[in-house]
Amino acid sequence: xxxxxxxxxxxALLGAIGLSSAADAAEQITFVSQGGAYQQAQTVAILDPSxxxxxxxxxxxxxxxxxxxxxxxxxxxKPIWDVVDTPTGNCLRGGEQGLMExxxxxxxxxxxxxxxxYRSPYSVSYEFYSSVLAYSQKKFPKDAxxxxxxxxxxxxxxxxxxxxxxxxxxxxxxxxxxxVAPDKLYPLDVDRAxxxxxxxxxxxxxxxxxxxxxxxxxxxxxxxxxxxxxGRVSAxxxxxxxxxxxxxxGILQSTxxxxxxxxxxxxxxxxxxxxxxxxxxxxxxxxxxxxGPGNPKAFETGVIKPERAAQLPSEPANAAKQxxxxxxxxxxPAGEAAEKRWASFMQK
Amino acid sequence: MTTSVPDPSQKHQRREHGLMLALVSPALxxxxxxxxxxxxxxxxxSIYHDxxxxxxxxxxxxxxxxWRSFALTFEISLAVTVIALLLGYPVAYxxxxxxxxxxxxxxxxxxxxxxxxxxxxxxxxxxxxxxxxVINQFLRYLDVISEPLALVHNTFGTVVATVHILLPFxxxxxxxxxxxxxxxxxQAGASLGASPSLTFMRVFLPLSLPGVLxxxxxxFVLCLGFYITPELLGGGRTVMVSMLVSRNxxxxxxxxxxxxxxxxxxxxxxxxxFVVSRFIxxxxxxxxx
Numbered sequence: 001x002x003x004x005x006x007x008x009x010x011x012a013l014l015g016a017i018g019l020s021s022a023a024d025a026a027e028q029i030t031f032v033s034q035g036g037a038y039q040q041a042q043t044v045a046i047l048d049p050s051x052x053x054x055x056x057x058x059x060x061x062x063x064x065x066x067x068x069x070x071x072x073x074x075x076x077x078k079p080i081w082d083v084v085d086t087p088t089g090n091c092l093r094g095g096e097q098g099l100m101e102x103x104x105x106x107x108x109x110x111x112x113x114x115x116x117x118y119r120s121p122y123s124v125s126y127e128f129y130s131s132v133l134a135y136s137q138k139k140f141p142k143d144a145x146x147x148x149x150x151x152x153x154x155x156x157x158x159x160x161x162x163x164x165x166x167x168x169x170x171x172x173x174x175x176x177x178x179x180v181a182p183d184k185l186y187p188l189d190v191d192r193a194x195x196x197x198x199x200x201x202x203x204x205x206x207x208x209x210x211x212x213x214x215x216x217x218x219x220x221x222x223x224x225x226x227x228x229x230x231g232r233v234s235a236x237x238x239x240x241x242x243x244x245x246x247x248x249x250g251i252l253q254s255t256x257x258x259x260x261x262x263x264x265x266x267x268x269x270x271x272x273x274x275x276x277x278x279x280x281x282x283x284x285x286x287x288x289x290x291x292g293p294g295n296p297k298a299f300e301t302g303v304i305k306p307e308r309a310a311q312l313p314s315e316p317a318n319a320a321k322q323x324x325x326x327x328x329x330x331x332x333p334a335g336e337a338a339e340k341r342w343a344s345f346m347q348k
Numbered sequence: 349m350t351t352s353v354p355d356p357s358q359k360h361q362r363r364e365h366g367l368m369l370a371l372v373s374p375a376l377x378x379x380x381x382x383x384x385x386x387x388x389x390x391x392x393x394s395i396y397h398d399x400x401x402x403x404x405x406x407x408x409x410x411x412x413x414x415w416r417s418f419a420l421t422f423e424i425s426l427a428v429t430v431i432a433l434l435l436g437y438p439v440a441y442x443x444x445x446x447x448x449x450x451x452x453x454x455x456x457x458x459x460x461x462x463x464x465x466x467x468x469x470x471x472x473x474x475x476x477x478x479x480x481x482v483i484n485q486f487l488r489y490l491d492v493i494s495e496p497l498a499l500v501h502n503t504f505g506t507v508v509a510t511v512h513i514l515l516p517f518x519x520x521x522x523x524x525x526x527x528x529x530x531x532x533x534x535q536a537g538a539s540l541g542a543s544p545s546l547t548f549m550r551v552f553l554p555l556s557l558p559g560v561l562x563x564x565x566x567x568f569v570l571c572l573g574f575y576i577t578p579e580l581l582g583g584g585r586t587v588m589v590s591m592l593v594s595r596n597x598x599x600x601x602x603x604x605x606x607x608x609x610x611x612x613x614x615x616x617x618x619x620x621x622f623v624v625s626r627f628i629x630x631x632x633x634x635x636x637x
Contacts, residue, residue: 068597093601160479165584206501207584221480222501340599347416347587 028057029265029272033085034255035062038231041288042085049284050275056268066090070260074099079260082269083276085126089327091258095122096331101259101266108274114295117324123256124277125294127285128314130252130322131169134218134233134245135225145225147249148177152196154203159224161200162217165207167342168330169251170197172323173227176249182323190338194345207346218243230313231290250322252313254294286312387614390607397604404608414592414609418616421589424503424578425571428510432518432567433560435511440522440559451523458519466513470580473509474500477581501583509577514570518563525559526552565624569617589613 031047033039039062051058063069066086073079084090094100100122105112111124118125133151135144136159145157151173163170172185174196180189205223208214214228219236233245257276259269275281282293283303292314293299299309299316309315313322329335394404408414443454461469476482477500484496499505529552537547575590582588587595589609596606 065598067601068603071601205498205583209579209584213580216474220478222478343413343587343592343595343599344411346584347413 027055027268028059029082029263029268030059030061030080031083031085031272032061032063032066032081034064034066038289038291041285041291045284045288046276046281049281050272050278054268054271054275056272058272067094070094070099074261077262078264079262080264081260082263082265083257083259083272085255085257087327088120088123088125088254088256089331091123091256092120092327093331094258095120099261101261101263103259103273104270107270108277110274110277110279110295113297114277118254118294118296120256120328123258124273125254126257126277127294128252128254128292128312130230130247130250130313130318131164131173131227132230132233132245132247132250132313133173133225134228134243136218136221136223137242137244138221139224144244144246146246148173149179151225151227152177152200154200157225160205160222161203162206162208162214162223162226163200163204164214164227165209165346167339169227169253169325171338172251172325173249174200176323182249182321185323186326186329187332187334188329188338190334190341193338194341197345234290234311247313247318248321250313250318251325252319252322253325254327256294390603391611393602393604394608394611395604397602401604404605405612407605408608408612417587417589417592418612420503420587421572424507424510424574424586424588425568427507428514428571429518429564429568431507431511432515433564436515436518436522436563437560440519440526443519443523444526455519455523458516461512462516466576467580469513470509470577473505473512473581477505477508500581501585503582503586505581505583506578506586509581510571510574513577514567517566517570521562521566522556522559525556525562529555561624561627565620569620572613572617 033042039060043060047058047060061081066084067090070081070084070086070090073081091100095102102121103111103123105119108124111119114124133145133148137144139159140157145151145153150157151161163173171188171190171193174193175185175188176182177200178192178196206213206217206226208217208226211229211232214226215232215236217223218226218228218233219239219241228245230245230247230250233243237243257273259266259273263269277295279293279295279297279301280303282295283298283301285291285293285298286304286308290311292312293304294314296314296316298304304312310318312318330339395401397404439454439458443451443458446454474481478484479496479498481499483499484493487493488496499508533551533555534547537551538544542550573590574588575594578586578588579591590613593606593609593613596609597603599605
């Protein structure tokens, strides 16, 4: 074969690959979540069934913090992702900054049927988790701490403590410890919250930064009580550690699905978004991981058994004991200022 | 060139230089594409965001969060450097004075931890230092302490693990310098009646100083950029500059705010190199000949 012939063959092959991927492109999307056990659970419960039902290919990607990548991708004018599963606040501020597609809910009937607090013009809730008060049952076999006021009470509940090194949920907990009712938190009284945090600061052994770290702290007995995400605590408990948590005064948080502005497969992305919050797919998620469905209609499908539902953060009775985080407040100027204040609080 | 007569070896030399340049050009291109351009682009973003701005630098130089982090970072780096020197010097000295076989054993022990990831080593230190960790359990078993000591989730734990990680960067330049000190000099000192400690103080130590400076510079500069270790072992309170960089990406949603911090750190490192280079030629720090 001469050089020229080889070159010609190469071009033909490349062309063939190009053609076949072009054919696929019409029916595929790139979906991004946060990886780990959580993304695997979704793959089984939601992504694979949705792909099958819609006859599309879902390419998966994962990133712990999608926000900088969203900024960069949309900023470049040619995003490669379509749908992102990210903390709801990212969808909201992304929407405000023109980084997200405004959703046409007439094409998303499953989303339109969800209560209004569960969606925004740019996003629909995808799953719920909660920042809860977790404790060691070894240290507190009975009379365990049951509220943030208890967590702040170092006399009645001696022991080592950890909080998340982040203002989200931590400021809410401080205000509840100071007597604010869970449904009267917003707009947050930031000064009051930081003042209350100063009180507990000398008693905090660790300010954790990752979920894995919070689990390790509790598991190894490095701390006796801490704020942690419910799924992390139950995972540690399942492995035999003597730990428990309460949903009382938990801070209910969510991730949402949103679509990047100028997503390469917009039409398919919208079809997928609708399918992903289908009550039955949503009901399947908590069968694989300790997170609650983003669509409350999932609890009416009968897929989630009552005893399982009782363990989930977004189950109506559990949700009633908790504070629903206002992402709208956190992405407001006041919320952003509170976030910036956190660093100077930590270093003082 | 002093000679004006055409010299065939000169032509040859020029050809060789051209060949060398051709050989290193791929590496230079990679460095240009993967380091110089991105770093330059980031630095540009720190002064240009929808127009020219010094806002990012104003913040770095006026808000005390930054000042505290820079001060803490330099304090930790200094502590790590001093401890690494105190621990590393005797090791290098020993490796230099024992027979070749043994020195290989010692040096492999120094380099061995290199092959384990920094993350794994940080977790290993956590397992050793935490409240229910090996050290506290052992001390309690011996009844030396009644309450577990706070060995980690603070600056102490960070310094211990960082010293462990950076120790090879101290030992290797020290060893290389000590290797070049002729043994005859010690013997000469001894034959003139000096005690071993006096020959060490008067002859060996001064001759090993370039190695000390090289090792200290390496350790200090590397420590300035540490991220994983303080993040995992600092308990959230040990906020080093690299952590500010990542925090600023989250907080300000633009790279400029973060890269301004990185630029200030980079310039401090270059300043350190500049000061050090006035005392010692940089090739000795960067590559032992």
